[in-house]
Amino acid sequence: MDLFLQVTVDGLVTGAVYALVAVGMTLMFGVMRIINFAHGDLLMVGLYATFFLTTGMGEATISSQVLVAILVVAIMTAVGLALYGALRPIIDEPELSHVMLTVGISIVLQSTAQLMFTATPMWLNAGNWKVVNIGPVSLEQRHLLALVMIIVITAVMYFTISRTKYGRQLRAVSENREMAGLVGIDSRAVIMAAVVLSTVLLGIAAFVMLPLTYASPTVGIPYTLLVFVVVVVGGLGDMVGALVGAILVGLTQAYGNTYLSGNWSGILVYGMLFAVLIVRPRGILGRGRVI
Amino acid sequence: MKLGFRYGVGAVILAVVVAAYFSGSVRWTQLVINGLWFALLGAAWNIQAGIAGVLGLGNALFIAVGAYTSIYFYNTYGISPWIGMWIGAGISMVIGVLVALPCLRAGLRGITYVFATFASSQILLFWLLDQRWLGGAGGIRLERIDHSPINFRFTTNEPYLLLISAMLAAVMFFTIFIQDRRWGLYMRAIRENEKSAAMSGIPVLRYQLIAVALSALFTSIAGSFYAQFQMSVSPSAVLSLTMALNTIIFTVVGGIGFVFGPVVGAFGLIALSEIALHLSGTSADFASIRMLIYGASIIAIALFLPGGLMSLFDPRRSKDES
Numbered sequence: 001m002d003l004f005l006q007v008t009v010d011g012l013v014t015g016a017v018y019a020l021v022a023v024g025m026t027l028m029f030g031v032m033r034i035i036n037f038a039h040g041d042l043l044m045v046g047l048y049a050t051f052f053l054t055t056g057m058g059e060a061t062i063s064s065q066v067l068v069a070i071l072v073v074a075i076m077t078a079v080g081l082a083l084y085g086a087l088r089p090i091i092d093e094p095e096l097s098h099v100m101l102t103v104g105i106s107i108v109l110q111s112t113a114q115l116m117f118t119a120t121p122m123w124l125n126a127g128n129w130k131v132v133n134i135g136p137v138s139l140e141q142r143h144l145l146a147l148v149m150i151i152v153i154t155a156v157m158y159f160t161i162s163r164t165k166y167g168r169q170l171r172a173v174s175e176n177r178e179m180a181g182l183v184g185i186d187s188r189a190v191i192m193a194a195v196v197l198s199t200v201l202l203g204i205a206a207f208v209m210l211p212l213t214y215a216s217p218t219v220g221i222p223y224t225l226l227v228f229v230v231v232v233v234g235g236l237g238d239m240v241g242a243l244v245g246a247i248l249v250g251l252t253q254a255y256g257n258t259y260l261s262g263n264w265s266g267i268l269v270y271g272m273l274f275a276v277l278i279v280r281p282r283g284i285l286g287r288g289r290v291i
Numbered sequence: 292m293k294l295g296f297r298y299g300v301g302a303v304i305l306a307v308v309v310a311a312y313f314s315g316s317v318r319w320t321q322l323v324i325n326g327l328w329f330a331l332l333g334a335a336w337n338i339q340a341g342i343a344g345v346l347g348l349g350n351a352l353f354i355a356v357g358a359y360t361s362i363y364f365y366n367t368y369g370i371s372p373w374i375g376m377w378i379g380a381g382i383s384m385v386i387g388v389l390v391a392l393p394c395l396r397a398g399l400r401g402i403t404y405v406f407a408t409f410a411s412s413q414i415l416l417f418w419l420l421d422q423r424w425l426g427g428a429g430g431i432r433l434e435r436i437d438h439s440p441i442n443f444r445f446t447t448n449e450p451y452l453l454l455i456s457a458m459l460a461a462v463m464f465f466t467i468f469i470q471d472r473r474w475g476l477y478m479r480a481i482r483e484n485e486k487s488a489a490m491s492g493i494p495v496l497r498y499q500l501i502a503v504a505l506s507a508l509f510t511s512i513a514g515s516f517y518a519q520f521q522m523s524v525s526p527s528a529v530l531s532l533t534m535a536l537n538t539i540i541f542t543v544v545g546g547i548g549f550v551f552g553p554v555v556g557a558f559g560l561i562a563l564s565e566i567a568l569h570l571s572g573t574s575a576d577f578a579s580i581r582m583l584i585y586g587a588s589i590i591a592i593a594l595f596l597p598g599g600l601m602s603l604f605d606p607r608r609s610k611d612e613s
Contacts, residue, residue: 035402035405037536086590086594089594090593090594090597093597095346095401095402095405096346096539096543096547097593097597098402099536099539100539100540100543100589100592100593101589101590101593101594103536103540103589104586104587104588104589104590104592104593105586105590106586107582107583107585107586107589108587108590110582110586111579111580111582111583111586112579112583114576114579114582115576115579115583221532225413225532228406228409229410232403232406236402236403261421262420262421263417263418263420263421264417264421266413266414266416266417266420267414267417267418270410270411270413270414270417271410271414273406273407273410274407274410274411274414277394277397277399277403277406277407277410278394278397278399278407279397281397281398281399281403290403
């Protein structure tokens with residue numbers, strides 16, 4: 001029973017990390033109908049930014065950590081603006097152009113990172129991160145932070161989308177870009193904000209994740225693949241769905257790795273992707289946007 | 292004009308192949324074999340995606356099935372890879388149809404179909420990793436290497452060069468052959484507008500499945516060729532996202548839907564990477580520089596030439612004609 005509890009908590013934590021990474025992709029798909037094959041590589045940019053800023057700050061204090069977080073968000077805002085500039089001309093092109101362009105961006109980001117920082121994985125000295133015990137379950141402090149962050153971010157995003165003016169505009173643009181334009185919404189600004197939000201969320205994810213993982217040129221690839229599963233299972237463009245999908249994927253991996261042998265968790269995760277597409281192409285909650 | 296241009300492209304590619312054949316250089320023959328092999332993958336993918344408009348990302352699955360089957364039957368039963376590759380092709384066609392049928396039935400098109408087919412190849416990847424009898428993560432290799440044409444094993448690269456050229460030529464001629472006949476016309480009608488194709492009485496699903504099966508057949512043969520040329524195959528070597536995407540990249544850079552698109556794309560990108568190699572000289576970073584140029588050229592094509600290199604020469608003509 002203790003093992004089951006521990007595995008469940010581990011699965012939820014993994015799911016929370018996937019959700020942090022996935023929310024941006026599903027947000028971008030919602031307004032642009034573009035699947036970003038460079039999503040994991042943008043996370044890689046965030047990880048390098050966090051790594052160099054943290055090591056540059058020297059002694060890790062609360063205030064230096066906050067400063068690092070602010071700077072990472074600033075960098076990722078710039079990255080988001082650049083990404084928007086690259087994607088804007090092809091929004092209305094067929095899907096194959098989206099795949100080509102984002103794959104090209106992914107290759108360029110990976111090879112640039114390789115040229116600048118070599119392939120050596122860069123680990124942060126974990127320093128004073130401790131393990132917290134809650135009853136029979138033990139949890140890394142950073143994982144706890146990831147859980148808290150995803151709850152806070154989901155709450156903030158949910159409020160923004162359902163209650164604010166920007167949220168209404170975002171929903172309108174997702175629904176129908178032309179009609180949104182006709183009622184006076186500046187869809188270009190809305191889309192730009194969504195892309196920037198997507199990369200900023202990746203920056204926050206990178207900041208939370210770095211002490212537990214490393215920065216390397218290829219670190220983003222597995223995340224890109226898992227995020228594909230998460231956003232499709234949750235329903236493309238559905239943000240609450242992405243959270244549900246991320247937790248499902250996290251739990252599947254945790255249970256699969258513990259109770260099944262070999263690579264069954266991989267088969268289960270991709271089997272889930274395939275099955276959901278066949279049975280519920282609009283995602284588990286049935287609210288996704290399929291083209 | 293139209294035919295003249297097609298002959299021109301064909302002549303240039305033929306000249307490269309002939310030059311490599313007589314160069315006597317292992318490096319050059321290897322390079323051209325590599326280019327022709329990717330062109331073959333592209334030509335096979337072109338049938339389903341370029342002509343019938345079924346955008347799949349699962350073709351790496353058929354490479355794996357073709358490669359594993361021909362090696363396994365040769366190792367276990369001593370069956371010549373010449374026969375083994377057709378067994379693999381049969382299995383690939385069955386898997387291809389079994390995967391495509393529920394997806395197409397469920398109405399998956401575009402990006403959702405891309406994900407569903409990619410999921411199928413990932414499932415095979417994780418399954419293969421656990422199969423001891425197929426070598427697990429290490430994969431399998433030819434246990435007895437008997438150099439003989441009957442065993443599809445040659446001591447030099449030149450026979451492989453001839454074989455892969457013949458395979459590619461066969462697929463290209465096949466594509467040209469069906470293009471203006473019923474199969475090709477039905478498939479193109481489905482690509483342009485599925486609903487109106489169905490309204491005109493075309494059995495849409497059947498012709499989509501035929502396109503997938505043909506694509507699986509030719510990709511699987513390419514997989515068996517890979518196995519014989521490399522003498523081994525492993526799950527991670529053929530079932531990666533990179534492999535699946537490269538097929539698409541070569542085809543789209545050359546021009547999707549054009550018969551010569553895949554071969555022009557493969558030769559163009561490989562020539563570019565050779566130039567990059569020469570420019571970066573002995574620099575230790577040459578692999579990264581090469582990838583950087585590769586990525587940048589994909590971005591450039593996606594932004595400025597979505598029709599691919601072939602559309603440069605003939606921008607206004609419909610993409611099936613040149």
